[in-house]
Amino acid sequence: MSQLVTGAGAVVSVGEGVDEVFSALCAGTSGLGELRGFDPDRYRGRHAYEIDDRPGPGADVPGRATAWLLRAVGEAARQAGLGEDLSGVPVLVGTGLRELRSAELAWRDGTAFDTGGRLHFGTALRERFGAERTHTFAGACSASLYALALGSDLLTTGAEDTVIVAGVDTVTESMYGLLDRVNAEPPDRVRPFDRERRGVLMGDGAAAVVLSREESGARSGALGRLRAVSMNCDARHVTAPDAQGIVRAVHEAQQRAGVTPGEIDLVLLHGTGTHLNDSAEATAIAEVFGADVTAPLMTAIKSMTGHTSGSSGLVSLIVALKSLTSGRVPPTLGLTDPLPEAADFRFVREPYPADVEGLRFAQIDAFGFGGVNAVAIVERATR
Numbered sequence: 001m002s003q004l005v006t007g008a009g010a011v012v013s014v015g016e017g018v019d020e021v022f023s024a025l026c027a028g029t030s031g032l033g034e035l036r037g038f039d040p041d042r043y044r045g046r047h048a049y050e051i052d053d054r055p056g057p058g059a060d061v062p063g064r065a066t067a068w069l070l071r072a073v074g075e076a077a078r079q080a081g082l083g084e085d086l087s088g089v090p091v092l093v094g095t096g097l098r099e100l101r102s103a104e105l106a107w108r109d110g111t112a113f114d115t116g117g118r119l120h121f122g123t124a125l126r127e128r129f130g131a132e133r134t135h136t137f138a139g140a141c142s143a144s145l146y147a148l149a150l151g152s153d154l155l156t157t158g159a160e161d162t163v164i165v166a167g168v169d170t171v172t173e174s175m176y177g178l179l180d181r182v183n184a185e186p187p188d189r190v191r192p193f194d195r196e197r198r199g200v201l202m203g204d205g206a207a208a209v210v211l212s213r214e215e216s217g218a219r220s221g222a223l224g225r226l227r228a229v230s231m232n233c234d235a236r237h238v239t240a241p242d243a244q245g246i247v248r249a250v251h252e253a254q255q256r257a258g259v260t261p262g263e264i265d266l267v268l269l270h271g272t273g274t275h276l277n278d279s280a281e282a283t284a285i286a287e288v289f290g291a292d293v294t295a296p297l298m299t300a301i302k303s304m305t306g307h308t309s310g311s312s313g314l315v316s317l318i319v320a321l322k323s324l325t326s327g328r329v330p331p332t333l334g335l336t337d338p339l340p341e342a343a344d345f346r347f348v349r350e351p352y353p354a355d356v357e358g359l360r361f362a363q364i365d366a367f368g369f370g371g372v373n374a375v376a377i378v379e380r381a382t383r
Helices: 018-026 064-079 100-109 122-129 140-156 173-182 243-257 275-294 309-326
Strands: 003-012 091-095 134-138 162-169 205-213 224-233 266-268 297-299 361-368 372-380
Touching: 003 018, 003 064, 003 140, 003 309, 018 309, 064 091, 064 100, 064 122, 064 162, 064 205, 091 122, 091 140, 091 309, 100 173, 122 134, 134 140, 140 162, 140 205, 140 224, 140 309, 140 361, 140 372, 162 309, 205 309, 224 243, 224 309, 243 275, 243 361, 243 372, 266 309, 275 361, 309 361, 309 372
Parallel strands: 091 134, 091 162, 266 297, 266 361
Antiparallel strands: 003 205, 003 224, 162 205, 224 372, 361 372
16 A cells, blocks of 8 residues: 655755755755864864754764754654644654764763753654654664654554654764774765775765555645555675665565566665675666666765765655656766676766656665665655
């Protein structure tokens, strides 16, 4: 049973608000910048995709991830006509690190921060929207699509008529330092699926959608339909992805959605710009799509937003819905020489025009540490 996406909200490094973010991405705008939140002299890398809302270079304040989440949820709720009172609506939040950056500041600088009540997001959602049922899920980089799958299940079983699903993460110094030491060379940008890719750079981001049962009287102005979400955990390796685990997730999503690979018009790839992830994803997509792999448009927006971790799947889903209705598809920046496994992919490398007809189905990939894989299929709203 398909479900309607009736509202959406987003905050990332390239802008705030779904329309502003989508327009910036379609124009090929990058959120890449010099590190702002902590001392870059301690790291080989010097860049990240940060939201520029700190008081100054090297300065940082707690609660930034929570603030973005509240703004994204507020935008989605307003668009869906839910207003400010969410006391009767479950809010499911996917994240990788919760408010870890705030905890870092409390430990490093003695900044006041309530780790007991503010490390998760339930307290702030209750204070801002009266949300009584909130759940925070830590599912690595596929967290927001995992939350989407759980929200979809609540609607399918009839337990709820409407749910809000969100995702949020911020660049933390500990994660930045970890990745800085893992990469053989410090990347200066994210270049998904390019032979010369060096690795991933993190980005700030939050996103939210309102999901409603189609028969519950949802408005005709829906952004699109969620046809299916699949999720699995292949648990093959702590960090290295497993192509076959991804294959199984993609097959299941398409099967649940009742579509064939040849019916997919657009793929929002996970595309982290790392050697192992891009190779595994490309191998899996090529296997699943087979002879149809040259048909769908493909893009990887982390080339402009960086890896927004737990929120990345939902950010891509919102972009996919906007692309299906507008015909505009954001490009993959920095892609000049695709890796062999992706040689037949129909990558969007320049801003794609708004004169495309016939885009109906899109697939969204999100894969995380530990082999937590999630894939969503969405359908264009009826015009």
